[in-house]
Amino acid sequence: MEITSIVVGRAAMNMAISEDRQDEKEIQKRLNARDIRSVAVDFGGEYLVSVKKIIERAVVAAERQGLVSANHVGEGAVAGATHAALEQITPKAVGLNVGGKIGIARHGEHICVAVYFGVGVLNLNEVAVGLAHRSLASVEE
Template sequence: MFENGKNSFAKASLSSIEIGRAALRIAITANRSEEMHVKESLAEQGIRATAVDFGGEFIISIVKIIERAVVAAQRQGLVTETHVGAGAVAGAAHEALEQVKNKAVGFNVGGKIGLARCGEHLCVAIYMGVGVLNLNEMCVGLAHRSLASDE
């Protein structure tokens, strides 16, 4: 994990389940102020996290959702700006989207991507509404990737 160009090693005792819970926690925030509160709370536990909104027709939006996840993770220092860091985020985001695609194909979606990182654990959570007009179904996808602590 990089912070201001320097290595910042997080608590090694946190498990992938706890990091997944953190990604989901930030993904379900209702607004930016709640998001910042959750981000600060997670930082106290040694977890770096960020979130980004998305919306549109599902199939057309898949690439944009993955791109937004990668850019957010790199800008917030969750991963380095290398193909290894980008690949880990893109892979986890793609897997999370795979988990919700059967509900989402052919519909409009809107929601938030939550990303959390601690040590070697990186988790991506997708929380979104799927539907037409105001007839929405909710769904969640969550995926994990492991990468070196300094990546």
């Protein structure tokens, strides 16, 4: 089966909706068997003041797990996709707190970032999901 951007997006979303570290590791193992590299990172805080920190966490996690190179090409792809995914949840999240997970997956030239957050105040939460894709060379220069 050809691994397309749809497949990589699904992988990123699976990482984002994983319930705990054990679940993450099991999903990662299944994805690695298909040559899809992945990582997930938790996040929580006030949405608007945290957008920069969310993007930074995504970039650092992707670099540490070897999904992208530590240069402007790899970092830019992750940062751009993360920002685009966050734009999808901004209408629900402005002025509120978020908590959840960022999932990132890569295969070849496809990299996807998924965000899965609870949004709200106290226990009055809504759920928000965002997903974005970027293309980059299989080996960044």
